[in-house]
Amino acid sequence: METYCIYLRKSRADAEAEARGEGETLARHEHTLLELAKRQRLTIAHIYREIVSGDSIAARPQMQQMLQDITDGKYTGVLVMEIERLARGDTIDQGVVAQAFRESETKIITPVKTYDPNNEFDEEYFEFSLFMSRREYKTIKRRMQAGRIAAVKEGNYIGTNPPYGYRKIHPQPKVNTLEIVPEEAEYIRCVFEWYLSGMGARAIAARLNQLQVSPRKSAAWEPISIRKILGNPTYAGKVEWHTKKDGTILADGLHPGIVSWEQFQQVQERRKQKAPPVPTGYTTQNYYHNVLYCANCGHQMKRRPTADGGAHMLCRRNECRGKVVSASVTKVDEAVLESIRYRIQELELRKDKMEQTSKAESETREKQRARIEKALEKLHRQKEKLHTLLETDVYSVETFLERSKALEKQKAELEAQLQACSADASAEALSPEQAILWLQYVLDHFETADAEQKNKMLCRVIRRIEYSKTERMCCNKRHSDMQLHVVFL
Ligand SMILES: [Zn+2]
Known part of the structure; x- marks a missing residue:
């Protein structure tokens, strides 16, 4: 209970x-x-x-x-x-x-x-x-990180989910390790062997699907999950932990391996020979991906590295050539952060007002829900009454069935309404306080974040930014005419 x-x-x-x-x-x-x-x-x-x-x-x-x-x-x-x-x-x-x-x-x-x-x-x-407070969070995170590193060095498996082929066990207090799931481990051995026999990740995934082996979460095996398995040292009895400061820590795990360390290393050798060069360039570095759009044509802005180590944001569509001028990422960053600051101020001012509206909205929803629930109860009573009418021969079987059907239909409609009502409630937007916290978080962490984190942060607070700029900067111009129209979530 x-x-x-x-x-x-x-x-x-x-x-x-x-x-x-x-x-x-x-x-x-x-x-x-x-x-x-x-x-x-x-x-x-x-x-x-x-x-x-x-x-x-x-x-x-x-x-x-x-x-x-x-x-x-x-x-x-x-x-x-x-x-x-x-x-x-x-x-x-x-x-x-x-x-x-x-x-x-x-x-x-x-x-x-x-x-x-x-x-x-x-x-x-x-x-x-x-x-x-943010500072305290950092301290705790550091301490937790130190604790994690110590645990890894002792051979504990500290990941959240056990990899396919294993389950998590706690044989003693403070000991976290893995135990082999034999029926899954068998396929892990196959994956390594098949790979060394010359099959690629795509072929291996296809074969597993053909054998109707199901992965844990998704419906079918994908090449990416096979590549992850092939590169995961857990399967050779190791534990691994990535840290920003100390890089990757690899230690002997407390758990048994499914493949030998030698076999694992052979696989890594082969992967190195086969691996395509690491893609560099726009997409990975462009943290404005899915955020920054050209106001002239509506397409996404691209990131182009410059010779001095910086980068520009530009629209590469033909129709925008000569009409939309690029700007340095630094300038775009500054403008975006500025608009976030402004947004925070705006939200602070509107906070009380918005609180009242959202309260009113949820009250309306409550009322609506109560109305539907009442109607459902009434239907239920009507249904019971139908039975009585049938039993006392007031209704014929035909009439009874007809009425029942009608009631059932009404019931389904009401239930759908009720569901829609709850869906509304859960789709509620962030409260102003929450929005402010997120925005403040972005302000505090943007500078030090990597491209991926920056993109995540931006996507969390901003729906879309439209970029326009028509004049080139040159020595006699002091101000850029860049304009960003930022739509917040
Ligand atoms: Zn454009």
Whole structure:
């Protein structure tokens, strides 16, 4: 059964408000969260009331108890007024709390949003925005990274998903390793052997599909997954971890290999001979891919490296020749970041207003949903009545069937409406606060990110940028006439 708990704790601001006579905070919060539970039909098994107002976990007995309980997997989720109520202050505490929630897969439900640790977006959001300041997040990440490296050096397998051919096991506390899945391992051996016998990744994928061997996630084998298998040292009993700072760490794993180290190396030799040159150039470096479009023709702008090591963004369509002038990527970056800054200001100003609108929208949806549910209930009663009418011979069998069919049709329509209604709710756009957090994240990290990360960040906050520029820069012109029309998500 799914059970939930409530965690109540005063913030410093609450304590001050109470001192001004603004009523008892915990009682008010308790009421709000119980209402929330009622609305979402959650069963509350326990309420943790933190009476002391210490910042650290050590000074918060109820928090310690709750952490223990969620670690034991007691609850599906915890209801709390805001995420910050869970941990504030100490970075280690925040790390502990984040980890406890993540590992026990316990949800956090606030009146504004539900955070599901199984959802990647939520987890990222949870970790690097609200919960910790950015600096703290970095510290924790560094510490976690150090812990991971140590674990890898000891031979632990610390990847999230075990590769095909293995399953994850924890033979002892703090030991994470793999165990062979014999029926899958057999095919891994085939993949290596076939490759050494001269088959390519495409042919191997085709053969596996022909043999009706199913991969774990996708419907069929693709050449790319075969190449990944061939290059994965896990299969030779090694563990590997990539870090930005220290490069790749390779150590002897605690798990058994499926192929020998010699065979694995032979495969790597052969792959090196066969591998096409690493593609360089536009697509990989162009972090404006799927973001920056030419205002004149509507096509994507291309990136062209310049002799001085920089790059330009330009439109290469014939129709734009002479009409659309290129600009340096640096200039485009500056303009985009500037527009993000402006957007943040704008959102800050509109925040309160937008909050009210979105609240009104969700209320309308709630009402609509209630109306549909009521109608469904009515249908249900009508259906029961039909049976009575049939039994008492008021209706003939034909009439009964006809009426039943009509009711069934109405029911299907209502259910479709109800579904559409829920789909609307989940498609809701980011709240202004969330949008600001993401935008701020881009501002803070853009400079140091690599091309791929930059592209991801841009795609997360911007739908489309239209580029126009008609005049070339030359020595007597001070200002560029470049214009970017940025559409935010
Ligand atoms: Zn163009």
